[in-house]
Amino acid sequence: MFPSPAQHPVPLAFGDIQGCRQEFQRLLTKAAPSEATPLWFAGDIINRGPDSLGTLRDLIALGDRAVTILGNHDLHLLSVSAGIRKSKKGDTIDDILAAPDAADLLDWVRHRPIAHFDQGMLMVHAGVLPQWDVALTLELADEFQRALRAPDWKDTLASLYGNEPNRWKPKLKGSDRLRVVCNALTRMRFCSADGVMDFSSSAGVDSAPPGCMPWFDVPSRATADVTVVFGHWAALGLIIRDNVIGLDSGCVWGEELTAVSLASNPAERTVTQVECSNCRATME
Numbered sequence: 001m002f003p004s005p006a007q008h009p010v011p012l013a014f015g016d017i018q019g020c021r022q023e024f025q026r027l028l029t030k031a032a033p034s035e036a037t038p039l040w041f042a043g044d045i046i047n048r049g050p051d052s053l054g055t056l057r058d059l060i061a062l063g064d065r066a067v068t069i070l071g072n073h074d075l076h077l078l079s080v081s082a083g084i085r086k087s088k089k090g091d092t093i094d095d096i097l098a099a100p101d102a103a104d105l106l107d108w109v110r111h112r113p114i115a116h117f118d119q120g121m122l123m124v125h126a127g128v129l130p131q132w133d134v135a136l137t138l139e140l141a142d143e144f145q146r147a148l149r150a151p152d153w154k155d156t157l158a159s160l161y162g163n164e165p166n167r168w169k170p171k172l173k174g175s176d177r178l179r180v181v182c183n184a185l186t187r188m189r190f191c192s193a194d195g196v197m198d199f200s201s202s203a204g205v206d207s208a209p210p211g212c213m214p215w216f217d218v219p220s221r222a223t224a225d226v227t228v229v230f231g232h233w234a235a236l237g238l239i240i241r242d243n244v245i246g247l248d249s250g251c252v253w254g255e256e257l258t259a260v261s262l263a264s265n266p267a268e269r270t271v272t273q274v275e276c277s278n279c280r281a282t283m284e
Contacts, residue, residue: 008119011067013040015238015247015258016231018073019049019092020279021058023257031259031272035065040116040262042231043071043125043186046093048252048281053095053105060108070112071125071232072186075157081106082154085161090281111149114185115141121262122223126232127188129168129195130221137223140181147178167196189233191215204235216244229262238273242266249273254280 012032017024032039045059045068046052059068077093079085081102087093096105116123117138128137147156159175160182168180183197190212191197201207205214214236215221216228224243231248238258239246251257256273263269 009036009038011038011040011119011121011262013042013123013229013245013247013260013262015042015249016044016071016073016234016251017041017046017049017055017257018044018252018281019046019052019055020251020257020276021049021051021054023251023274023276023279024055024058027257027259027272027274030274031261037065039066040123040229041066041068042123042229042247043069044073044231044248045071046077046096047073047091049092049279051095052092053099056096056105056109060105067116067123068112069116069123069125070109070114070186074109074112075160075182075186078106078110078148079157082157084154084158092281110153113141114144114148114182117226119262120264121227121229123229125186125230127184127191127215127230128221128223128228129184129188129191129197130193130215130218130223131168131195132184133222134226137185141185144178144181144185163197163199166198167194186232188215189236191218193218202233202235204237207235216246227262227266229260238271240266240269240271245269251276252279252281 046056059066080087115137122134160179165176165180188197190208192211198209198212200209227243229245234248234250236246238249245260247258249256249258254277257276259272261270
């Protein structure tokens with residue numbers, strides 16, 4: 001007999017770790033003492049914190065217990081490794097690139113998903129355009145994942161940079177199509193009611209560009225019937241609603257690292273945090 005959904009272990013979702021390995025290890029011990037607990041990671045597992053290599057190795061060692069999706073910092077690592085982009089001030093990815101098994105580490109990163117759906121929960125790194133339902137989101141994420149895993153993945157990755165097109169149209173093809181998918185799922189914070197993305201602000205909700213709002217506040221968004229779990233938005237901080245869980249509580253900026261149990265009943269969800277005062281990145 002197959003177990004009913006109620007018997008499935010409740011996943012534990014983590015916000016952006018960004019190389020803050022000590023804080024991650026403390027939070028994992030505090031929030032998930034059972035090795036049976038599935039672990040979800042909302043992307044940006046590396047970069048800016050002091051131990052990106054150790055953090056990456058920790059997540060790889062978790063094996064099938066962990067689901068790790070890609071964030072913009074993880075894609076940046078791949079781009080730097082491929083010679084597409086140069087390291088930025090404040091990056092802490094050199095230890096990964098210089099590791100003796102760097103090729104294997106990068107291959108693991110490149111084969112991570114860009115979205116994950118299970119038990120009525122959709123996890124992405126940044127956001128979901130309001131016109132996309134779960135089925136379309138997963139379909140587009142799969143297109144992106146297959147392109148990133150193909151032999152010409154470096155060409156694909158090089159074509160993804162830029163803010164245009166800034167809205168979804170079903171007839172989009174090629175690099176324009178993948179760029180919209182990548183930008184929505186790994187970079188978006190604000191958009192208009194009809195899904196025009198604006199990347200001019202990374203600050204809090206009060207900094208919304210004219211005509212825009214947080215993507216999750218768009219009325220009648222097509223993913224309102226599931227719970228969307230995301231990271232990416234440190235200035236937003238922890239946000240928990242019945243159908244929205246924002247996990248990036250700014251660990252790498254000296255705030256907290258957060259884990260939330262993803263119980264299907266919102267009243268049963270628990271929050272566990274550790275302070276990250278010793279993991280403070282330098283602003284560019």
